[in-house]
Amino acid sequence: MVTAKVWVLKKHFEGFPKPSDFDLKKIELPSLQNGELLLESVFLSVDPYMRPYSQRDMKEGDIMIGTQVARIVESKNPAFAVGAFVVANSGWRSHFISDGKGLHLLPSSWPESLPKSLALGTVGMPGLTAYFGLFEVCKMKPGETVLVNAAAGAVGSVVGQLAKIGGCKVVGCAGSDDKVAYLKKLGFDEAFNYKTVTSLDEALSKASPDGYDCFFDNVGGEFSSVAINHMKKHGRIAVCGAISQYNDSVPQKGPYVQIPMIFKELRMEGFIVTRWNNRREEGQKALLKWVLEVRREGVIFFTVYLHHGLPLCKGGSLVVAGEVRSWYDFLLSDVIFEPFEDTQTILNMPDAFHFTETCDTSLWS
Ligand SMILES: NC(=O)C1=CN([C@@H]2O[C@H](COP(=O)(O)OP(=O)(O)OC[C@H]3O[C@@H](n4cnc5c(N)ncnc54)[C@H](OP(=O)(O)O)[C@@H]3O)[C@@H](O)[C@H]2O)C=CC1
Ligand SMILES: CCCCC/C=C\CC(=O)/C=C/C=C/C=C/[C@@H](O)CCCC(=O)O
Secondary structure: OEEEEEEEEOOOOOOOOOHHHEEEEEEEEOOOOOOOEEEEEEEEOOOOOHHHHHHHHOOOOOEOOOOEEEEEEEEOOOOOOOOOEEEEOOOOEOEEEEOOOOEEEOOOOOOOOOOHHHHHOOOOHHHHHHHHHHHHHHOOOOOOEEEEOOOOOHHHHHHHHHHHHOOOEEEEEEOOHHHHHHHHHHOOOEEEEOOOOOOHHHHHHHHOOOOEEEEEEOOOHHHHHHHHHHEEEEEEEEEOOOOOOOOOOOOOOOOOOHHHHHHOOOOOOOOOHHHHHHHHHHHHHHHHHHHHHHOOOOEEEOEEEEEOOEEEEEOOOOEEOOOOOOHHHHHHOOOOOOOOOOHHHHHOOOOOEEOEEEOOHHHOO
């Protein structure tokens, strides 16, 4: 029998987590069943997400969430050999039994000389966050200017280095002079200590006078409210984290949008209509059709016949042949609406069915 040590959340965090919020317990593990494997923890990860996630997902007494690098010490599962290493989202436990689901074997190309702890950092979830946040959300391009806060952290330090590799100018900020020196060593073009600058505005302008194309936001809050004003036109912001708010027992003032944006993975984009100047005619044609045709009557019946596969519409009454069409289709289609008197004739027409849309055109006048 193996005795596992587990760290449980004794009390939900109030403000910063404290050692007294945790309790160390021992659990006797049963013998393995077929298909199961026993793993021993090698590295445990502590990540910022665990602070808000514990509030959202855990109850007091639960084993603390988190990922770990673990070594397989016994296996009755042919897919997992003894001695192999995995990354597991198994919480803070010294040993655990798994059926293999949710275990990620370290890549076979992992060199012996490379510390396996990197599987929880640069070559793990934080590194992947930087990689996908930069390439899929910021969509950074060579020659652009990238801003990243919490830049000396697990995510931010990878963001900065990947952005340099990607041919960008990189500006980072951190909360100590030592970290700023570290950023310069990593190759950041500009770095400043956000805690000691007299003005964040001035620091951001000085670091990049013509602004930023990409902002990789790990911090949220006041920093983001200032930084957004330094973005270039068509700039992109990756709302990665809001660490400035995780330990707030009372939510900070100000309508900070980062938390719902992250949890709901929202996309928010500013725009100006002149962006579509090259599609002006298309839009006006659709709007004209809507004004002149679709909104003409309170109860709308339209007849659409597929004539050689194309919709032929004699407007006034819509009897849709084939699938029910959406208004948007009609607004954009080249269907010409013509006055149509005899609704009864329509109703007897073959291979069609009736699509009636009732709308209050008074709302449109
Ligand atoms: N969306 C996603 O999928 C993921 C999001 N994240 C987020 O990325 C961010 C960074 O994570 P990670 O790199 O792992 O974190 P680290 O723990 O490596 O670094 C966090 C750093 O944030 C800075 N920080 C802490 N509190 C504040 C504050 N109030 N104001 C400004 N900076 C602060 C500190 O550095 P300093 O000295 O500079 O203040 C701290 O060292 C977090 O917000 C995290 O939630 C991380 C992984 C995945
Ligand atoms: C107060 C709300 C804060 C909202 C944003 C919080 C955190 C953003 C962030 O850091 C997200 C990190 C996600 C990490 C995912 C890790 C996985 O490897 C395992 C996660 C465990 C789980 O999803 O249960």
